[in-house]
Amino acid sequence: MNVTHVRAATHTYNVYVGENLRHWTADYLPKTYPSILIVTDEKVARYYLEDVKRSLSQKHVAVHTIQSGESAKSIDVFYELQTKAIEFGLERNSLIIALGGGVVGDVAGFVAATFMRGIDYVQMPTTILAHDSSVGGKVAINHEQGKNMIGSFHAPAAVIYDVTTLATLTEQEIRSGYAELLKEALLSDSAMYEAVMANDLSALTSEKLSHQLISGIDVKAAIVEADEYETDQRKFLNLGHTLGHALETILGYGSWTHGELVAIGLLFAIWVSEKIYGVKLPYNAIYRWLKSNGYPLKWPSINSETIFTKMKSDKKTVSGTIQMVLLQKIGHPVMCEIDDRHMLSYLRTFQNELLSSNEQGGKQHEK
Amino acid sequence: MNVTHVRAATHTYNVYVGENLRHWTADYLPKTYPSILIVTDEKVARYYLEDVKRSLSQKHVAVHTIQSGESAKSIDVFYELQTKAIEFGLERNSLIIALGGGVVGDVAGFVAATFMRGIDYVQMPTTILAHDSSVGGKVAINHEQGKNMIGSFHAPAAVIYDVTTLATLTEQEIRSGYAELLKEALLSDSAMYEAVMANDLSALTSEKLSHQLISGIDVKAAIVEADEYETDQRKFLNLGHTLGHALETILGYGSWTHGELVAIGLLFAIWVSEKIYGVKLPYNAIYRWLKSNGYPLKWPSINSETIFTKMKSDKKTVSGTIQMVLLQKIGHPVMCEIDDRHMLSYLRTFQNELLSSNEQGGKQHEK
Structure with missing residues (x-):
């Protein structure tokens, strides 16, 4: 124990x-x-x-x-x-x-x-x-x-x-949980990230799972000890959740799992990070890992404007501007204000890319 | 200011x-x-x-x-x-x-x-x-x-x-507020108690009122600074409220004012204090002051068992036993566990005494 x-x-x-x-x-x-x-x-x-x-x-x-x-x-x-x-x-x-x-x-x-x-x-x-x-x-x-x-x-x-x-747990619940472990890994370091990505979720051993859960709890505990009331770095735990929560609210709680929508949110955060910081992040590797582990990476049938409006009422919004957690590299999250025009455009483009990724088996982003 | x-x-x-x-x-x-x-x-x-x-x-x-x-x-x-x-x-x-x-x-x-x-x-x-x-x-x-x-x-x-x-404010609202000032005075000292009792509520000056409000706020502030989360002495602020809250809940919020019921609760707390500690407290003086200032000191038409049951679900109840704030003298509150048998008997006897006090113009308690 x-x-x-x-x-x-x-x-x-x-x-x-x-x-x-x-x-x-x-x-x-x-x-x-x-x-x-x-x-x-x-x-x-x-x-x-x-x-x-x-x-x-x-x-x-x-x-x-x-x-x-x-x-x-x-x-x-x-x-x-x-x-x-x-x-x-x-x-x-x-x-x-x-x-x-x-x-x-x-x-x-x-x-x-x-x-x-x-x-x-x-x-x-x-x-x-x-x-x-x-x-x-x-x-x-x-x-x-x-x-x-x-x-x-x-x-x-x-x-x-x-x-x-x-x-x-059902397969869907395992996937849902692993989305948060992936989030913690992205906030933590490459070692944890590699460990999470090395899993085939259909063949998890109880030992490996326990080990990764303890790693995830350690990441979480360190962050909440440093900033219990979320005035600063605890906000980073929202990585993937700005889009994830908006989708969850619109779809009605329960029709998708939390983690499935966070997974899409993580992909979006990484995609926006690459756009804004011009860095290379493992978008494709994560996309393929999610896909091969059965995450439903389709875009829910909601238009971007509706999602955008919901994102604006997120708890992290400051003075009407959406605050999103982005990554400069693995283990280096940053808070970023994104103005309305850019956010809408990111949502639309990402939605299209995700659609065509699905059609082309994930290759589109590599072009 | x-x-x-x-x-x-x-x-x-x-x-x-x-x-x-x-x-x-x-x-x-x-x-x-x-x-x-x-x-x-x-x-x-x-x-x-x-x-x-x-x-x-x-x-x-x-x-x-x-x-x-x-x-x-x-x-x-x-x-x-x-x-x-x-x-x-x-x-x-x-x-x-x-x-x-x-x-x-x-x-x-x-x-x-x-x-x-x-x-x-x-x-x-x-x-x-x-x-x-x-x-x-x-x-x-x-x-x-x-x-x-x-x-x-x-x-x-x-x-x-x-x-x-x-x-x-209406006269009823002034009375309601002064019940809490009286409570604070009883928790504080004789000087504040005398000052409150010297008021004729129908002829309050704005100066006197402000002065007494500031005294009340000072009493409150000192107590909450010492025990913000009510693990100890903040419980004393509940003086008069064990019965007051129970009556308020049973009567349905709003039919009587909070302070009117707290006034009855204060009388009850003083009456029980005299019974348990064998001390002489200014029950009669307070009764007369309340009466002359128009407080409706009648017993609401509820039987003692119903009130007793409601008192037991009070937030201050510990392991099923009612905790009541009592006074040893003015400025000396104490928490007291009261077992069910005694509490029921106190409620019944007090109810009868209050009834006959009303009939006899407040003299009954002096016998």
């Missing part, structure tokens, strides 16, 4: 990564809680809920199961959870456990951040994607008009990451 | 108290904001909105007016404000101004705490009651099952308290 310590403004917490941790949940809690509310989703509940409940058998424990998928990050589910917390009798010194992927972690974490003005919560991620969202204390729900628009910074009391639970 | 500095965990902010400050709002903002959303209610808008807007004339400003009264502290109004903020194009470096009483401050403040995970807000209180709620960063909305159950700690960027706006 691996432990990473993360220093937040309010406290330091541990991120435990290892096998079968769910059977020993109580041992990894930072203290004893008089009552616990487990929040999970239908799918995860089927596989892992009983194990977690059993590992807490001495406690006053309730469970609330939400629907699977991004649509659960809604104001309605948020309120439903607050009601459950009150009715169950949760108190200020109680705990919420978020057992599931990023959606469960985000919504349960935001309930913990706001129930009685904030109580403890523990993240128990069950997806690859959630290795990223479970660390750093960003919690939120979606507004119909924008992803993660309503939220808080509320650091977890612990992250208990049982990698054994990743065995039940 | 008086300025009190308040040190919060994240920043220090100023509380300005003076006349006609609303005409110079821009001068009291801690920095320049690219865009501002003013949140106010129908009643306050009629009197003061134009003045504030005019004082911000160079800025990109929008207004959202909510209904007057406690019912606006709902999840629906919260979401409506988030929508308005997105549609207006509010960004991370934008400002929300809460122009109004405690309700406006609480709901607008909670929107500021959670919009894009937190942006600046400035409190512009227009009631006496809000001298208390505008300082200290507690923001919240109500759940149908409990007052202020969903909220955050989010310190304001400034408090701009134009006491001239208090001229339009």
Whole structure:
């Protein structure tokens, strides 16, 4: 088992990564809680809920199961959870456990951040994607008009990451998670980038996966320790997300996975970086790796103007100008203001190139 | 004009108290904001909105007016404000101004705490009651099952308290505000207590009022600086609120004013203090002062069991036991666990005594 310590403004917490941790949940809690509310989703509940409940058998424990998928990050589910917390009798010194992927972690974490003005919560991620969202204390729900628009910074009391639970992930979920690992690799260094790109996602070993998850968590932990409230370098973690979030909001949460849209966003960020900085980045290598691992690199049927308008309401927009994370080289991200005229033109051209790349099997960009 | 500095965990902010400050709002903002959303209610808008807007004339400003009264502290109004903020194009470096009483401050403040995970807000209180709620960063909305159950700690960027706006308060609102001043006096010392009790609320001078508001703000500021996140002495500010909040939740927000119910709660806390500690507190003097100033000291038509059940879901409850703030003497509050049997019996007996006090003109307690 691996432990990473993360220093937040309010406290330091541990991120435990290892096998079968769910059977020993109580041992990894930072203290004893008089009552616990487990929040999970239908799918995860089927596989892992009983194990977690059993590992807490001495406690006053309730469970609330939400629907699977991004649509659960809604104001309605948020309120439903607050009601459950009150009715169950949760108190200020109680705990919420978020057992599931990023959606469960985000919504349960935001309930913990706001129930009685904030109580403890523990993240128990069950997806690859959630290795990223479970660390750093960003919690939120979606507004119909924008992803993660309503939220808080509320650091977890612990992250208990049982990698054994990743065995039940679908191929699509593995792809979704690896998009965030690829993002962290691009922000980190060539070694991590090469390690991620060396994977065939259909033949991942549990050992290799654990190793890469720990690398990803280390990248994330270092950034959030340096800038917990995102005034500076934490913004870099948004690489690929300016386009990714806009697409996700327009398509309606849940029709594509988060990671699939981030993958398109990463390609776009690299493409724009090459245009603006005149540098050579591994666009083609990444395109081919994504393609060969089954990422759906097609352009969703949305016109560029609609996407552009949505990008402008992104949380990173400053004084009406879109701020995008770009790369000067691997491990060297920069924030870049992009004016409206250029952004629209980039979107249109990229969309066309992606279309013809698909038709020509990815060769078009090399011309 | 008086300025009190308040040190919060994240920043220090100023509380300005003076006349006609609303005409110079821009001068009291801690920095320049690219865009501002003013949140106010129908009643306050009629009197003061134009003045504030005019004082911000160079800025990109929008207004959202909510209904007057406690019912606006709902999840629906919260979401409506988030929508308005997105549609207006509010960004991370934008400002929300809460122009109004405690309700406006609480709901607008909670929107500021959670919009894009937190942006600046400035409190512009227009009631006496809000001298208390505008300082200290507690923001919240109500759940149908409990007052202020969903909220955050989010310190304001400034408090701009134009006491001239208090001229339009009704007698009921003056009473409501003075209940919190009385509470602060009881937590503070005999001098402040005597000063509050020397008032005839129907003949308040603006000078005396300002002086007492500044005293109240000083008491509040000292407590929240010492314990911003309410792990210890900030709990004392709940004096009178254990019963007050329970009654407010049961009666439905808005049918009585907050302060009227806190006044009953203060009497109850003093009555219980005398029972438990065997001390002599000025129960009768306070009862008579409240009575002569028109506080409706009747028991709402709710039975004690219902109130008791609601008190148990109070935020201060620990391991199922009600924690109540009591007084050993003026200026000496203590937290006291009260077991269920005693609490129920206190509620029943106090209810009967209050009833007969009313019939006998307040003499019953002196026997």
